[in-house]
Amino acid sequence: xxxxxxxxxxxxxxxxxxxxxxxxxxxxxLAAGGAAHPRSGGFSFEGPFGTxxxxxxxxxxxxxxxxxxxCHGMNLMHYRNLGDRNGPFxxxxxxxxxxxxxxxxxxxxxQVADIDSETGEPxxxxxxxxxxxxxxxxxxxxxAAGNGGAAPPDxxxxxxxxxxxxxxxxxLLSGYRAAPAGLxxxxxxxxxxxxxxxxxxxxxxxxxxxxxxxxxxMPPPLQxxxxxxxxxxxxxxxxxAKDVAAxxxxxxxxxxxxxxxxxxxxxxxxxxxxGLTYAxxxxxxxxxxx
Numbered sequence: 001x002x003x004x005x006x007x008x009x010x011x012x013x014x015x016x017x018x019x020x021x022x023x024x025x026x027x028x029x030l031a032a033g034g035a036a037h038p039r040s041g042g043f044s045f046e047g048p049f050g051t052x053x054x055x056x057x058x059x060x061x062x063x064x065x066x067x068x069x070x071c072h073g074m075n076l077m078h079y080r081n082l083g084d085r086n087g088p089f090x091x092x093x094x095x096x097x098x099x100x101x102x103x104x105x106x107x108x109x110x111q112v113a114d115i116d117s118e119t120g121e122p123x124x125x126x127x128x129x130x131x132x133x134x135x136x137x138x139x140x141x142x143x144a145a146g147n148g149g150a151a152p153p154d155x156x157x158x159x160x161x162x163x164x165x166x167x168x169x170x171x172l173l174s175g176y177r178a179a180p181a182g183l184x185x186x187x188x189x190x191x192x193x194x195x196x197x198x199x200x201x202x203x204x205x206x207x208x209x210x211x212x213x214x215x216x217x218m219p220p221p222l223q224x225x226x227x228x229x230x231x232x233x234x235x236x237x238x239x240x241a242k243d244v245a246a247x248x249x250x251x252x253x254x255x256x257x258x259x260x261x262x263x264x265x266x267x268x269x270x271x272x273x274x275g276l277t278y279a280x281x282x283x284x285x286x287x288x289x290x
Contacts, residue, residue, distance in 0.1 A: 003022055006179075008268065012096065016225060019100065020103070025268045027056075033216065034196075034198070034211040034212060035194055035195060035196045035197070035212060035213055036171075036175075036193040036194050036213060038167040038168045038170070038171040038194060039126075039167065039170065039171045039175075040167055040258055041166055041167050041170040041171075041242045041245060041246070043125065043149050043166055043167075043242075043245075043249070044056070044246075045166075045246070045249065045250075045256065048260060048261070048263075048264070049258075049260065049264075051086070051257050052066075052086055052103050052246070052250055052257060053088075053246065054086075054088060054090065054149050055231060055233075056242075056246045056247075057087065057088035057091065057246060057250055058088045058245050059231070059233060059239075059243040059247075060088070060243040060244045060245070060246050060247025060248070060250075061082065061088050061247050062227055062229075063130060063222075063240050063243055063244040063247070064155075064244050064247055064248070066226075067222065067226065067227065067240075067244075068155065068220055068221065068226050068244060068275055069133070069136060070136055071135060071136055071143075071152040071218075072136065072152045072153065072154065072155045073134075073135040073136055073137075073152075073155070073156075074132075074133040074154065074155050074156045074251060075132060075133070075154050075156055076154075076157065076167060076251075077133045077154035077156055077251055078128035078129070078130065078131060078132050078133070079103060079107035079110075079127055079128070079129045079130075079131055079132075079133065080097040080098050080100075080130060081097070081251075081254060082100075082103050082106060083097025083100035083102070083103040083129070084097055084254055085096075085258070086250075086254070086256075086257040086258070087250065087254060087255075088247070088250070089102045089103055089106070096282060097129060098130065100129070103129050104128070104129060107126070107127040107128055107129050107131065108126045108127065108128075109126075109127075110126070110127040110134050111124045111125065111126065111127070111134070112124070112126075112127045112131050112134050113138075113175045113197070115211060126279075135163045139152075147217065148188050148217055150217040152218070154220075155246060155248050156252070157251070157252055158248050158252060159245070159248050159249040159251075159252035159253070160252040160253060161252075165249055165252065166243075166245045166248070166249040168194065169244070169248055169249075170241045170242050170245035171194040171241075172195065172216075173221065173237075173240075173241035173244065173245065174222070174237050174241035174242075175192055175193055175194045176190060176191070176192050176220040177191055177192065178191070179191040180205075180211045181205075182204045182205035183199060183202055183203055183204075183205075183211060184202045184203075184204065185202065185215065186215075187230070188217060189215040189216070190215065190216050190217070190218070190219055190220065191211075191213060191214075191215060192213050192214065192215075192216050193211070193212045193213035194213060195213050195215065195216045196214055197212040197213060197214020197215060198210075198214070199211055199213065199215075202209065202215075204248075215286045222237045222240045222241060223237065224236050224237055226240065227240060240255060246264050258280060274282075276284040
């Protein structure tokens with residue numbers, strides 16, 4: 001019995017050694033390529049006490065509406081959310097964002113699909129604060145058909161769905177580069193060092209120096225001077241990318257500032273409670289040997 005156990009154990013150890021050897025040999029291939037680490041956008045909302053810059057959110061909404069909304073929807077957002085507390089167009093005079101005149105005006109600029117209540121026919125009408133953000137396509141199939149087979153993702157919570165959220169979006173949008181010499185790239189694809197992927201199969205150069213990044217179907221969406229800013233901010237790709245990344249970060253977590261403030265209040269309460277508990281303990285057990 002002991003002999004059989006020893007043989008069995010030996011086989012297990014040998015199998016484990018082979019498996020570890022295979023993993024070790026595969027490690028260089030798995031480590032090849034990879035996306036570049038996102039650049040920092042220096043956003044005001046980073047850190048435990050960070051808050052959103054309302055001016056930046058307003059600019060980001062403008063970039064989204066004039067550029068991104070043509071392909072990317074935000075199905076979880078309503079126009080009234082633009083007037084929420086700490087939102088782009090929050091105004092304390094209008095605690096109910098449905099009453100915010102700026103929000104009403106912005107919504108009215110958008111045409112949304114609806115059904116005529118009398119005839120039942122499809123119509124287009126001005127949006128109201130209660131409407132969701134207009135979807136650029138009626139369904140996912142139409143979105144894919146209009147974009148070479150790749151449906152543009154919804155951006156409602158994109159900053160939460162990607163590691164390093166806003167910094168990743170900022171880096172991706174401003175990080176398009178010409179494909180390195182030796183990289184085979186297909187029509188309809190674009191090289192971006194911040195896009196996740198492994199370019200090893202498409203790299204004809206030194207396989208120990210595979211370029212960072214991957215391919216993305218979306219062409220560079222931003223150009224200098226593309227969106228007009230009224231506040232004097234630079235009208236550059238870098239600024240556009242930073243502003244729209246901040247806006248997407250807000251849509252991904254619109255209650256972030258309230259959450260931080262609540263957490264800070266809870267920490268103060270816990271510190272005071274801990275102090276009172278310790279003082280009570282010292283008073284109750286004063287002079288008692290233990």
